[in-house]
Amino acid sequence: MNRQLNMTQGHPGSLLLRFSIPLMFGNVFQQLYTVVDTAIVGKGVSIEALAALGTVDWLNWMFLAIAQGFTQGFSVRMSQKYGEGDTEGLKHTIGLSAILSVYITVVSLAVAQLGLPLFLQLLQVPDNLMGYAATYSRIVLAGIPAMMFYNYCASVLRSVGDSKTPLIAMIVASLANIILDCVAVFTLDMGIAGAAIATVIAQCLAGVICMVKMLRSPQLRFGKRHTAGDPALVKTLMGLGAPLAAQFIIIAVGGMAVQAVINRFETSFIAGYTATNKLYGILEIAAVSYGYAITTYAGQNFGAALWERIRKGVNWGILLSIVTAVLIGGVMIAFGRSITMLFIDTEMPQMAAAAGDVAYRYLCAMSLMLPVLYLLHVYRAALQGMGNATIPLWSGVAEFVIRVGGSVVVGLTLWQEGIFIGEVGAWVGAAILLSIAYYRMAAKLGK
DSSP: OOOOOOTTSSOHHHHHHHHHHHHHHHHHHHHHHHHHHHHHHHHHTOHHHHHHHHHTHHHHHHHHHHHHHHHHHHHHHHHHHHHHTOHHHHHHHHHHHHHHHHHHHHHHHHHHHHHHHHHHHHTTOOHHHHHHHHHHHHHHHHTHHHHHHHHHHHHHHHHTTOOHHHHHHHHHHHHHHHHHHHIIIIISOOHHHHHHHHHHHHHHHHHHHHHHHHHTOTTTOOOGGGGSOOHHHHHHHHHHHHHHHHHHHHHHHHHHHHHHHHTTSOHHHHHHHHHHHHHHHHHHHHHHHHHHHHHHHHHHHHHTTOHHHHHHHHHHHHHHHHHHHHHHHHHHHHHHHHHHGGGSOTTSHHHHHHHHHHHHHHHHHHHHTHHHHHHHHHHHHHHHHTTOOHHHHHHHHHHHHHHHHHHHHHHHHTOTTHHHHHHHHHHHHHHHHHHHHHHHHHHHTTO
16 A cells, blocks of 8 residues: 655645654654563562663663654655655665665664763762663664664655655554563563663564565665765765754754753652653654654745745644643643652652652643643644754754753752753744744745
């Protein structure tokens, strides 16, 4: 069955929803296995193990984000070629992106494994958590090839409007991860290492499912000639992918700087902060999905030179995003305390209660400001789809400055929970920059 979606025709709002909804369900399952992974570690291993996951969250996310940044950047060019109707150009872009992805994987894997001791030292991981943190990160980062494999294949499919295959892949992978988690931790007593191994296996499975779909599509199946060196195309692809990856790296470094501060606090604060951070993905589920939809939509219509259509689509994206953010934020404020306690071992009641209080206050701060995060994704995705990777990079710099400046200064000198203000303040700063850049660029389209 052909799951490709031509977004240069039809109602923009309907197209964005048709593309986004499968991605949302896919992200739900992806976050489900992240949440279950965390809950199993917190309940099945110890509260220290849960806290240890939090100490290296940003480090592990950074290498995942590198894979996502490059492949998402490459997919912009694929979307544009698809919108132009240039099948041969699309195949060449897909083929050369595969070669570049291999090189990026090798470098990332080497840096992650060789640099892990230094990263853990810079993060100031407490001694009582170091063993858990090192074990988990070593295994998860060994899965960088699996991260890149899935993100590359999924980005190719999304570039031509297929958001359903990544959904199927994520459902299968999530269920497999949950089963493997339970077996590894509760049956085989493999502890935190078992949870990490289950995650890597699940990523491999998701990549295989997406690759099979690619190979079955003549339009996406490339040959050896499509991987031939083309300096101009390599420059274009890296010009789209490298700034996105750099943006994510900057955001991750900022997150690690904040985490290094948090790692100085008591274990209950680290555990509570970790519990809410694991819900961050749920808060962001629809935002990420709308972002992918708008990037693909803007890319295809940019390739087809349909300027007014781009503006209409982004306006629909803004409306959908604000409504969704308000709904999700409201649910989290109403039920967030019960949800966060699912991650926290209650064998030590006093520590569990303190961790739960921290988790809920952080969750409320993020939920109240969720519409800003969603608008950030919309404007950033629109700029990326139109081929502008520079402003999103600078938005990452803005996030870094505000997150680190606000969190470190306030959190260390005045008030521990001032760190929460630094996080949502980073969203505000980046969203303002991106919105100004988008409206300026949109005004110039077609002139």
